[in-house]
Amino acid sequence: MLVLTSIDKQLEKNGISTTELSELLIRLMDYGVLCRDESQREQLLYDRYLRLENLVNDYLSMLRIRVQHDTRFQFIRLYPPGSEVPGMVDENDPPFKSGMRSRLSKSEVELVLVLRSQYEKSLREGQVDENGCATLSLEALNIALKNLLKKTLPNNITQRKDLFRSLKQLRLIQYRKEEDIESGEAWIRVRPMIVSYVSDQVLDSLQPLVEGGVVASDVAEDVDVIESQLKDTES
Known part of the structure; x- marks a missing residue:
């Protein structure tokens, strides 16, 4: 009382x-x-x-x-307890397995990784707005997916909308209307929160793919390792 x-x-x-x-x-x-x-x-x-x-x-x-x-x-x-938090001392508690600790699908992880790399590029080039957001076209995002991970955005409209909706709910991206996602002509804003969602360690692991020199047969194995690192930091 x-x-x-x-x-x-x-x-x-x-x-x-x-x-x-x-x-x-x-x-x-x-x-x-x-x-x-x-x-x-x-x-x-x-x-x-x-x-x-x-x-x-x-x-x-x-x-x-x-x-x-x-x-x-x-x-x-x-x-949740056990999560890695940027700027905070790690705890020894074991992490939750449910609740706030959500697990991303493979497609979601791949998109988050590419968005993070593109956000880092925008940061280096000074192409972020006063709110720390970077603007990216779906066309540019699709090209980045192809170049980095040899993947493309889902052709199925429902799957594509679900994919972007998930990342919007995580407040990693913003976009105006789902109809724009359907047409493929949308521009999205990548939020600065993505920096804390994808750690520097994960980004460093992605760097060899960003810089090239990785053959297509190696990409799937490399991404699986990167995905496991990213999932260790999810909440």
């Missing part, structure tokens, strides 16, 4: 109800990520988090859930 009383006092001080706190926590636990520029809804929840940051972080810390809050690009990401 003392804990609840303390929570109530903090909520009252900030003019926030228990229902609003519950809504914020449920959203964070459900999605695992919150980006202020995603929608008006997420803007509202992000701003609410700022007012309750210490309270929310204390609550999540009791569950051994760690919070990455990027104040520059205004996003929040939750990590």
Whole structure:
């Protein structure tokens, strides 16, 4: 009861109800990520988090859930125990096998890897906007997939939409309408969060493919190794 009383006092001080706190926590636990520029809804929840940051972080810390809050690009990401978190000391706890720790499909992993490499390229060239996002056409993305992994985006429209929808839900990319994905003429924004999602170690593993000199028969084996490294950091 003392804990609840303390929570109530903090909520009252900030003019926030228990229902609003519950809504914020449920959203964070459900999605695992919150980006202020995603929608008006997420803007509202992000701003609410700022007012309750210490309270929310204390609550999540009791569950051994760690919070990455990027104040520059205004996003929040939750990590279950055992996850590798950029800029944080690793824990010795074994990782969760479910819940926030989602497993990507092979196609999703391949697309994330290529998006990360293209984002790194945009960073080097200074081609990112004030929100840290890089803009990439589907045509350029398809070319990068072919060059790096000898793959292409799914021809099946439903599969393609599902693939991009998954990465949008992870807040790794943004795009306006799914109809644009169907036509293949869309432009997507790659969010800076992809830097924390794909570690430097994974990116370094991809570098030989980026720089060339890898024959097609070697690509599948190399990507399998890279995928296993990426999945070790997923949440």
